Amino acid sequence: MRKSAADRFRHLFNRSLLLRHHHHNPPPLSSSLSRPFSSMASDSPFPVTAHNINPKVLKCEYAVRGEVVTLAQNLQKDLQANPGAHPFDEILYCNIGNPQSLGQAPITFFREVLALCDHPTILDKSETQGLFSADAIERAWQIVDQIPGRATGAYSHSQGVKGLRDTIAAGISERDGFPANPDDIFMTDGASPAVHNMMQLLIRSENDGILCPIPQYPLYSASITLHGGNLVPYYLEEATGWGLEIPELKKQLDAAKSKGIHVRALVVINPGNPTGQVLSEENQRDIVEFCKQEGLVLLADEVYQENVYVPEKKFHSFKKVTRSMGYGEDDITLVSFQSVSKGYHGECGKRGGYMEVTGFSTEVREQIYKMASVNLCSNISGQILASLVMSPPKVGDESYESFMAEKGNILASLARRAKTLEDAFNKLEGVTCNRAEGAMYLFPQIRLPGKAIKAAEEANTAPDNFYCKHLLNATGVVVVPGSGFGQVPGTWHFRCTILPQEEKIPAIVTRLTEFHEKFMDEFRD
């Protein structure tokens, strides 16, 4: 039954989220946007209207900062203007993996090094030794020396400072037990531009498809839409802990091929976003084999590689898995995305990240380099931070123990928060929630009563959106409706981060529980 529902949904999904064949005609706005337009093409004083912009931009959706978040921002303004006007006194942004916005402190060593690299003239002053740890000062010297002319304010090589890429490649080698090449590293402002680059490279037209998990992180759907391609969905099995099954991949690939779609790549998010599962090495081997046989580029979103919370699971990079299978540079085309925004450090605002690009011909690699060159380089602080993340303090360094304590405390707390919220969701009427083995999210399913679904219909919104807006208005907690990520039709979910401060979790659980009981009482059939 699920499969046929999935097929039905895919049809809807393709129509609503990924419109195409509209390159020369404006899309029907009333169906793709919820608000009426005040300035129509004919009477607008502006040369640019919603009717004559790039239709791919109109089609693109990004729920993580979508309608519910806009509502939350308005509520926040209202709270500031009218304290006490709402049944809560703060907005809790659980819509986005943004740890430091919810009070997580940065890793001291990382920030010490960044500050010293920003103002290297203090490196040899005596007061500096009273303010900064010895190994941070030493590391900052090393990094400044790695930058040509010590120019931390210069554009770097288009792929990033060579010395920092050396450090990252060494970190990858140490992680995987297989060598990494600094020339394979392209440093980027967070992982998002890297994903855009790959979509831009691979997508020629709406006849090119990219296999993406459903549910997926909406950067992928947005990016595929903006580049004019076709999102070919494959469904993760909620019943088996968001399992990624090869027969489902094969089925969806064949279905896409039969429609004339040339599938170029497979996106795998591991640990999963929004789903939190951590793939087994065996499963990863099957995925690699599938990509090899089908001639697909494997786009491995591995930004949550440090975020694993259950002892029975371990992160394995796809690079390591391919190499341990005996596959080398010429056997498989693999791009791994990494970011400084996630992990235990959560340095979202620094916009650091990289992609490790393997198994491309020299000619194609030159094209990737050219695309990087057009944007000159990613920001140097982000580059430095990416090198620190891949090469943190080691045993014997002055900062080692405090670093390990900071890291360990954050990860242990995230694991406890994930478990507490998972348990709380599972206690709610009609809610089931898979475990967050990794990443930063829970993606509970809510079985909504018919009356709620009808009320949503009347309010001209999706039932999960309806639920999330009610939740926000009642509790101040911002979550993202499942429809922003994709879900099997007729099922409803939301994504909630595990990031609120630990001491706030009990109160959040109480608020969520009270809200849910009231909501169900109001709408119970």
Next chain:
Amino acid sequence: MRKSAADRFRHLFNRSLLLRHHHHNPPPLSSSLSRPFSSMASDSPFPVTAHNINPKVLKCEYAVRGEVVTLAQNLQKDLQANPGAHPFDEILYCNIGNPQSLGQAPITFFREVLALCDHPTILDKSETQGLFSADAIERAWQIVDQIPGRATGAYSHSQGVKGLRDTIAAGISERDGFPANPDDIFMTDGASPAVHNMMQLLIRSENDGILCPIPQYPLYSASITLHGGNLVPYYLEEATGWGLEIPELKKQLDAAKSKGIHVRALVVINPGNPTGQVLSEENQRDIVEFCKQEGLVLLADEVYQENVYVPEKKFHSFKKVTRSMGYGEDDITLVSFQSVSKGYHGECGKRGGYMEVTGFSTEVREQIYKMASVNLCSNISGQILASLVMSPPKVGDESYESFMAEKGNILASLARRAKTLEDAFNKLEGVTCNRAEGAMYLFPQIRLPGKAIKAAEEANTAPDNFYCKHLLNATGVVVVPGSGFGQVPGTWHFRCTILPQEEKIPAIVTRLTEFHEKFMDEFRD
């Protein structure tokens, strides 16, 4: 005579730089790339080849980091491995406006504030007062307080931190004498992503055109190509100091229209890149009037607004010009690009910048916001720096005098370097060079002897490329051939930055002069 040559060239230019109608067929590679391909589609072990990637990527060119620079990087490696193997002992990168890579020191106050914001826990320590100026400490407190939750490591609002946008808007108001709205500011990682965003918004297909100056900064041609649009060139008059003439704009607009091209926007770079001219206010008013009458978006690249070197010229923002003409928000659609990479500070590696977006409907603005949201936010250090650039130390601040001295010395030195290099170029046989009134470049014209042109033909390269490669091999000086920017056909130019350290300029002039004499002797007809 020039006009007919220009027409002839535009035809060539459209064919070679801006191919189209190739969406489903691979372009003829041999004509668009100079190297033969080792891995052809049929026998490549890789699923991705130069024959099946996005043809827009293949077509895109970016000469600023193109062939001559790659040659320079190889020479540099060779110099390190074999010192003394070349007739120079360092490579001088005059290909790119990257001041700190050539030894320009950063502005102390800016770096102090950045370092303190990176590691705010030292803000209230006593040693900090010995290392940092009082106003830098105060400013850092202000900035940290402006960031919600003091979380300098969090994603900000998609447009940038509201408090920093307030500062920038106040800076614009002070600069222009007309109000600016912080909600109009979209902060970006340098100006390049902002330009990409606008091209992505405006270009629907190859039937949409963007009017660009020729010569232009190749970010524009690259971005238009990547987004599948049509660069509609208008020619700057070299004989009148790179004058921007309205009849030329009108002529090119009409020609494009007659070919069925829907021209959406006019790009104006002021001060000019690569041409260095500073527009008069009267000229700017005519440009505004032209855009208004023709319903064009005015895309104003104003990243060199601080770089004006001649007393008789002054920078006027297009925002100020439109407002002083009495035009308001509903009368003209204007986007102004600004960057922290240029000016007296030249903080290229920080990737800070913003666009000020005015005269768009609410609906279109929501689309611009959504596009910004997909990439979450620009890096916070770059955001902070952009706020500092638009609000530097003021009279009475502890850093004011040292700041003014640093700024004044850099700008005065740049003016002297521009003049010295201009004079040197004008002394060379067959070379004429307009003044650099602003920006960071000279764009001399070289009249090459027929024998040199023939030799270039035999080497299967453009004559300007031939000259620039010879120059590099003889002197280690890296400049960019004019063909990367566009030039009237049959004329040859190169772009050379004015950025080498002042004490090196005499030696550079000697090397350039000696090389040029030898080159002319070798190829004189």
